[in-house]
Amino acid sequence: MLLSINGLGKGYDSGGARVEVLRGVDLALEPGETVALTGESGSGKSTLLHLCAGLDRADTGRIEVAGRDLAGADDATLAALRRQAVGLVFQQFNLIPSLNVGANLAFHARLSGRDDPAAVAALADRLGLGGLMARYPEQLSGGQQQRVAIGRTLAARPALILADEPTGNLDEATGDAVLELMLELVAEAGAGLLMVTHSPRLAARLSRRVHLSGGRLA
Numbered sequence: 001m002l003l004s005i006n007g008l009g010k011g012y013d014s015g016g017a018r019v020e021v022l023r024g025v026d027l028a029l030e031p032g033e034t035v036a037l038t039g040e041s042g043s044g045k046s047t048l049l050h051l052c053a054g055l056d057r058a059d060t061g062r063i064e065v066a067g068r069d070l071a072g073a074d075d076a077t078l079a080a081l082r083r084q085a086v087g088l089v090f091q092q093f094n095l096i097p098s099l100n101v102g103a104n105l106a107f108h109a110r111l112s113g114r115d116d117p118a119a120v121a122a123l124a125d126r127l128g129l130g131g132l133m134a135r136y137p138e139q140l141s142g143g144q145q146q147r148v149a150i151g152r153t154l155a156a157r158p159a160l161i162l163a164d165e166p167t168g169n170l171d172e173a174t175g176d177a178v179l180e181l182m183l184e185l186v187a188e189a190g191a192g193l194l195m196v197t198h199s200p201r202l203a204a205r206l207s208r209r210v211h212l213s214g215g216r217l218a
């Protein structure tokens, strides 16, 4: 099992009151599965993704990534997990402005100890970025920047990819093309994907859909 979530609970203190956002979330994701996570604004989708990435800690329940329990893990273990097993793609591309495309692509692979220049070059070609390696993020279109962000994540070869509306910033045609490419590359890598989207149309392109409502998944 790549991702295993049982009875996950998370709340926040907000203006003196406690708001329980997740109230017993269960989810299992196998390698190679792509799961769309839908839910109304404020239902807790980003909260769930952050917990899966080890960026925040749950109040109750269990969450395991590639067999490692995140609840009991110390900060160093969580940081290592983020470097080696989990890849994140956000709506904001979060590219490093002072690095060119080639260096942005290699950055996470280096951090995770999987820097392989030939593999990065092949990935760049697949993403249609081969001719843009010397450019800087500000010299790219939104769709190109998001392809770099996806490539940077995939170059580190994470087992689990967490994506928060990865095409939310792009026009429909560009977003569709970028998603198609991402799904192809994720499938080739045999990785698992959990992707937040507001779009039922995009959700239908993934192998399964789960809906977050009232703090639980259905």
Ligand SMILES: Nc1ncnc2c1ncn2[C@@H]1O[C@H](COP(=O)(O)OP(=O)(O)OP(=O)(O)O)[C@@H](O)[C@H]1O
Pocket: 012, 013, 014, 021, 039, 040, 041, 042, 043, 044, 045, 046, 047, 048
């Ligand atoms: N750090 C925080 N402190 C207090 N409340 C928070 C915090 N983070 C999130 N919340 C609250 O938790 C709820 C869930 O937020 P979250 O961002 O997970 O929802 P979401 O489903 O991703 O929403 P959207 O689709 O609008 O991005 C919201 O009511 C939000 O205001």
